[in-house]
Amino acid sequence: MTRTIQLTLDINGHSHELDVEPRVTLLDALREHLLLTGTKKGCDQGQCGACTCHVDGKRVLSCLTLAAQVEGRQITTIEGIAAENGDLHPVQAAFLEHDAFQCGYCTPGQIMSAVACIKEGHTGSDEEIREYMSGNLCRCGAYNSVVAAVREAAEAAR
Amino acid sequence: MRDFSYFRATSAEDARQAALQASAVMLAGGTTLLDLAKCGVAEPEAVIDITHLSGLDGIAVNQEGAVIGTLAKMAAVADHPDIKAWFPAVSESLSLAASAQLRNMATIGGNLLQRTRCAYFRDPLTFPACNKRNPGSGCSALGGVIRNHAVLGVSEQCIASYPGDLAAALVALDAVVDLGQRQVPVDDFFLPYDHAPERETVLQPGEMILGISIPASVAARNSTYLKVRDRQSYEFAAASAAVGLELESDNRTIKDIRVALGGVASKPWRARAVEQALIGKALEEQTVARAARLAMDGAVSYGDNLYKIELAPRVITRAIMKVGGLA
């Protein structure tokens, strides 16, 4: 039995129509239905942060969000943060400069989380950055460079 | 995850009506519900989305106390300047919980209703026996890995711990759950589940949490939440204490004290014996440490969570000395 529902999702400023089962998460809607595969699936259970997106400007986990739940909200994914002309977002640039990744799997989630962390103002010290970035795990252990990248991007934003 | 129908409620009444259907559940932040649906623990047939309801996410603080709507996000409450100033234990319990992303999603009502992290409970395929999921089936945790299980309010029926941080702070500060038709102290909202582990709260089918209220007090203003855990962040409590303290005008004698524990019991655990032993006494480390041990009266360990019986009183002591300005 598949009862699909029709949804209109506002993603990166564009409206997308999709027909999905009610149980489909925002993460699966992005990756499987809209082919926006920048957002990654790590644990699929809220434990790793790889799937971090923004809903109405706030960082959330798309693996524990139903697509149906966020109809009418503004969704931003990693694909939506660079400038129109292709210039990288300052946080993306800082991650490149500081080599803040190894395999790169956690990186889209780290960057989405970092953009929000800076906006929230939780970058007062390295300790505060670590605490407020703790929802993003990195199996490669690139944490020190992540902190350096967030610190620099936060300073540049001030 | 089993498929379900989706219904977006437009009023609280609407949501309550829809929740009366068999196998219907409300969806708030989804961070417990969708997680457990993926584990195969929750198998709802109908999901009632309450996140589009308006007017239920308020946070209001005045001389009487705080009134917080059920849909207020953990992050919004944690960062609210008046909650920080008047109810620091509440703010701290929230900012030390989960991660920034989860705190932006999870709601106050949903937070109270989070379920145990018992690994056996969360894995029905591998461990069919679990009295909490399936009353009478037994308990797979007994004899298993139980480092994070509870030592208070447990029996051989179930030794799972209630994992939430906020509820411990609320129980310490005499907060009340607003169910619309009735108001229930948070302490009574949670049932001790030594004999019926499948029943965790007094919530009845079709009932909805509308919010919570927390009375203002000197002890609430001078409160803290101390959380000790296996890693520094993004981890549940091994043991935690919410404490509030009011001293007499001599600035030494304890006038009012509140102590509640997290991470060690079947429900958020008010330690009244500790409070009674300390009222009228001088705030002094040895006295406090001796009284703190009373919190563990009746504690039982079935294995490698024995350390909690030693740890919890130390956490209480450190928290009390901290609000007393002595640690």
Ligand SMILES: Cc1cc2nc3c(=O)[nH]c(=O)nc-3n(C[C@H](O)[C@H](O)[C@H](O)COP(=O)(O)OP(=O)(O)OC[C@H]3O[C@@H](n4cnc5c(N)ncnc54)[C@H](O)[C@@H]3O)c2cc1C
């Ligand atoms: C990786 C991870 C780490 C975590 N770490 C911590 C931690 O350190 N400390 C901590 O305290 N918590 C922690 N949590 C738990 C988290 O705080 C809870 O999952 C969250 O607060 C639940 O809120 P929600 O709004 O998402 O609830 P939901 O998942 O939407 O709902 C939970 C339950 O409550 C019911 N419900 C929700 N709202 C209402 C209402 N108004 N009336 C009636 N029923 C309702 C739902 O039907 C459901 O059964 C963690 C969670 C995860 C996934």
Ligand code: SF4
């Ligand atoms: S401790 Fe409780 S929740 Fe865990 S397996 Fe035993 S009965 Fe189930």
Ligand code: FES
């Ligand atoms: S995939 Fe969402 S938190 Fe891991």
Ligand code: FES
């Ligand atoms: S760079 Fe590999 S997981 Fe973070």
